[in-house]
Amino acid sequence: MKFDILQKLKEILTKIKSKLRSYFVSFAAIVIFFAIFSFGVNFFSYFDPLTFCYIGIENDFLGGNQKTVKKAIVQLKRADIQSYKTLCTYVDTIVEEHCRASDPRVSGKEIGTYEPGCYIRGSKIINLIPTKEDDQFVINQRSITIRKYANFSKNFWENRQDHTPGINLRF
Numbered sequence: 001m002k003f004d005i006l007q008k009l010k011e012i013l014t015k016i017k018s019k020l021r022s023y024f025v026s027f028a029a030i031v032i033f034f035a036i037f038s039f040g041v042n043f044f045s046y047f048d049p050l051t052f053c054y055i056g057i058e059n060d061f062l063g064g065n066q067k068t069v070k071k072a073i074v075q076l077k078r079a080d081i082q083s084y085k086t087l088c089t090y091v092d093t094i095v096e097e098h099c100r101a102s103d104p105r106v107s108g109k110e111i112g113t114y115e116p117g118c119y120i121r122g123s124k125i126i127n128l129i130p131t132k133e134d135d136q137f138v139i140n141q142r143s144i145t146i147r148k149y150a151n152f153s154k155n156f157w158e159n160r161q162d163h164t165p166g167i168n169l170r171f
Helices: 002-044 066-079 081-090 136-159
Strands: 045-048 053-058 093-096 117-119 125-128
Touching: 002 045, 045 066, 053 066, 053 081, 066 081, 066 093, 066 136, 081 136, 117 136, 125 136
Parallel strands: 053 093, 093 125
Antiparallel strands: 045 053, 117 125
16 A cells, blocks of 8 residues: 555656656756847847847947947946936937938038937937947947937927827827
8 A cells, every 4th residue: 555655656756857857948948048049139239138128239330339339228227227218118229320410412511420429300219429439438428328319219209299180199
């Protein structure tokens, strides 16, 4: 009698052990896949898996520095979490390119080429001037610029209205 109970208990424990092993292998595979995915996504963009914040970064390979953009975002996250949340919500892409507010072929002047960045109203894209420099001053300046233009994007998307009477685009 005792032998049968012990034998059945051993069979049950063996089944549980094999199921736990398969669950552990599945869990480990999921963790490894997520780690590889996060690394791959972070190679060309900014991805924070804990807050599900994804921001594409398009850098200028000849004159830009993607690392300073990522460091500026991390600095913003540490210094001002509310601005970081605004950034994650209202900005999809940060592009390293010069901002031009006018066409020099028309007026003969270029406006905005010396600004640290710009936001094009109605988009979720922030432009930053490209720079190869990798010092703390550049990171601080980019963090301030990203915060400023993320708030511009937030203001547009929260206050936008259709020009057609009777239609409200707020969701």
